[in-house]
Amino acid sequence: MSTYSIKDLEQLSGIKAHTLRIWEQRHNLLSPKRTETNIRYYDDDDLKLILNVALLNDNGFKISKIAVMSEAEIRQNVIQLTERSLTHDDQIHALTICMIEMDEERFDKVLSTNIIKIGFEQTMLNIIYPFMSKIGVLWQTGAINPAQEHFISNLIRQKLIVAIDGQIYKSGGKKFLLFLPEAELHEISLLFAAYLIKLRGHKVIYLGQNTPNEDLLTVYRLHQPDYLMTVITTSPSSENIQEYIDLLSERFSQSKILLTGYQVVGQDLKFPKNVKVMNYIRSILEYLAEIEEVKQEK
Numbered sequence: 001m002s003t004y005s006i007k008d009l010e011q012l013s014g015i016k017a018h019t020l021r022i023w024e025q026r027h028n029l030l031s032p033k034r035t036e037t038n039i040r041y042y043d044d045d046d047l048k049l050i051l052n053v054a055l056l057n058d059n060g061f062k063i064s065k066i067a068v069m070s071e072a073e074i075r076q077n078v079i080q081l082t083e084r085s086l087t088h089d090d091q092i093h094a095l096t097i098c099m100i101e102m103d104e105e106r107f108d109k110v111l112s113t114n115i116i117k118i119g120f121e122q123t124m125l126n127i128i129y130p131f132m133s134k135i136g137v138l139w140q141t142g143a144i145n146p147a148q149e150h151f152i153s154n155l156i157r158q159k160l161i162v163a164i165d166g167q168i169y170k171s172g173g174k175k176f177l178l179f180l181p182e183a184e185l186h187e188i189s190l191l192f193a194a195y196l197i198k199l200r201g202h203k204v205i206y207l208g209q210n211t212p213n214e215d216l217l218t219v220y221r222l223h224q225p226d227y228l229m230t231v232i233t234t235s236p237s238s239e240n241i242q243e244y245i246d247l248l249s250e251r252f253s254q255s256k257i258l259l260t261g262y263q264v265v266g267q268d269l270k271f272p273k274n275v276k277v278m279n280y281i282r283s284i285l286e287y288l289a290e291i292e293e294v295k296q297e298k
Helices: 006-013 015-025 044-058 063-067 072-084 086-102 104-118 118-142 146-165 188-199 213-223 243-249 281-297
Strands: 175-179 203-208 227-231 256-260 275-277
Touching: 006 015, 006 044, 015 063, 044 063, 044 072, 044 086, 044 203, 063 213, 072 086, 072 104, 072 213, 072 275, 086 104, 086 118, 086 146, 104 118, 104 281, 118 146, 118 281, 146 188, 146 203, 175 188, 175 213, 188 203, 188 227, 203 213, 243 256
Parallel strands: 175 203, 175 227, 227 256, 256 275
Antiparallel strands: none
16 A cells, blocks of 8 residues: 655645645544654545545535545545546546546546547547656656556557557558567557557558567568657667667668657657657647648649
8 A cells, every 4th residue: 555645645636735734624534644753644545535525626516515425425426527527637537536446447437438529539639648647647656556557558558459440441541660669568659659540541560569670670671661650668778779769760761760759759869861759649640641741742
């Protein structure tokens, strides 16, 4: 079980520490524990409670009313609110609660409802990606454990695979080869790129995680793609990334290479002429639009 300071609760819930202390004193909302050295701390149940309370309070529920609700009543009100609310922040908040509780059924329902309302692409751009950024904060503070992170990542991955399978390639588009370098396992952005590319009528050859260099070269020679795309988050390391980029450029000189990910975006690197850095996922959308414009001009 994780432990949190009141500053952790403030960061994760958006409720100021001063306000949390007032709620604690006036409404007995929280019951902090103490270490052997008398330092106050909060546990997982406190975090889940405050996340739910923050969501209700942001949507007009008075704290005095929330304080007298049972745990089941608070949860039911949160579920009802997120089912009818269209704000992205509320949906992200709901997904965060699902993740902490590892509630697969509820997580799936929140995602499915948003996909029906605003479409898969907008759900990814406006809800899933901001939610994943929040996961990064939760990870850094120790608020989630590896099991919770894997739980959520796999659910999102499943949704992406289903969405990709629903797209049918029609002749006439460009050919994209998508892969992750050896030892690179962060696949969600690459999967979403595959969905966007395939949705816009292009052919996708998807190799996925941890692609050996020689296997990549073999597939490249077989398919001769117009574009290669990869996401570099952790591997290669910062010490080896320039060498890796230069190797890609040289080996696949006849194709345009699209790069994104933590190890390349905003880094002090030199990019050969056939290499283009995509700063954000929306940059992929813009680039695909440019390809379409060129295609129409021809």
